[in-house]
Amino acid sequence: MKKLAGYREFVGESKVSEIYRKATRLSQLHILHINSTYYGGGVAELLRNMTLLLNEIGIDVGWRAIIGSPDFFRVTKKFHNALQGDGIDLTDMKKEVFEEASEDFASFTHVDHDMVVVHNLQPLPLIGCYRRNQPWVWRCHVDLSDPDEEVWDYLKSFSLAYDQYVFQMDEFAGEGFSDDYKVIRPSIDPLTIKNTELKESTVNKYLDGAEIDRDRPLISQISRFDKWKDPTGVIEVFKRIRDEMDCQLVLIGSMATDDPEGQEVYDRVRREVNGMEDVHIIADAHDIMVNSVQRASDVVLQKSLKEGFALTVSEALWKETPVVGADIGGISTQIVDGENGYLIDPTDYEEVAKKVMDILSDEQLRDEMGKKGRERVRKKFLITRHIEDWLDLWIELLSVCRAF
Known part of the structure; x- marks a missing residue:
């Protein structure tokens, strides 16, 4: 299993020690990430790398992927394209397929964690399917600066229920969000097989x-x-x-x-x-x-x-x-x-x-x-900076969300 100490050669001893210090403040927490796939694309890769290291530094972090039918993924792909500016015929049937996947997932998946982070639009309605006892974060990896208005108005009705929003960059935040969102840029892991030195x-x-x-x-x-x-x-x-x-x-x-x-x-x-x-x-x-x-x-x-x-x-x-x-x-x-x-x-x-x-x-x-x-x-853009950004956010969010 990879250990954070292995990254000293890239970022130095002081940075590694600082990350360990921050992690001790979250060591009693159980945090859950939810996205739409365990394989393929940048989100799954980020979660795979980060989840391992977050657990290694003492935080109990889990990862689940929402299960959906082929129709569900066809609909969410159309929604994704619409958020990029494509047109779409937003029918009641598409909405039903979209929302039903979250309802089904919630019917057999418990969420009793101290924090929930939902990635992108596929699991977005989940927040309305549980009796919330913890802060929920929406981590949007998509550019929302010029979406199809009808689709965005529909999806925004779910997103506004979240306690915190996280985007890749300021320019990605769509209309309807306050200035209280966070920017966390993704990263690569230099110790994975994809990025390690090769002969x-x-x-x-x-x-x-x-x-x-x-x-x-x-x-x-x-x-x-x-x-x-x-x-x-x-x-x-x-x-x-x-x-x-x-x-x-x-x-x-x-x-x-x-x-x-x-x-x-x-x-x-x-x-x-x-x-x-x-x-x-x-x-x-x-x-x-x-x-x-x-x-x-x-x-x-x-x-x-x-x-x-x-x-x-x-x-x-x-x-x-x-x-x-x-x-x-x-x-x-x-x-x-x-x-x-x-x-x-x-x-x-x-x-x-x-x-x-x-x-x-x-x-x-x-x-x-x-x-x-x-x-x-x-x-x-290394994973150590990425992990520290998330630690800072979780520490801050838990300090202001004492109502949960």
């Missing part, structure tokens, strides 16, 4: 197995198969780069269990690259493969059209690989334009291609950006 021979082994040529420049994007990650747009950018210089593209994608559109996007990507031998598609790759590709890449792309945070940006920067990413959402908090990568308009394929080629053609620039990228992640 060159290990990297070569996994790339050889995927028939990726180490002697040619390598571009990659790692993300879920989701239309908002724009994998087909990445392919269009690659075509422009390939016309100018010899290179390869690797697209690594996963399909979260709470995203019913993933297979459709994957199939579309496969059709787009049919006959393109210098494009490699890897579905549901294990973490060592992701680690190997991020380390071997000369440039990592994150050309999302909408984005919460994009953990893959910090993952690549930690491995000293420059990133060309969309100037949206949490990507713009990780990339300092011109220092550890470039921020771009994801709809401007020519600009994206040019920035990628600028990095590919300049080894010194790649090295400088890589070193600055790792240091930025060390200072701002």
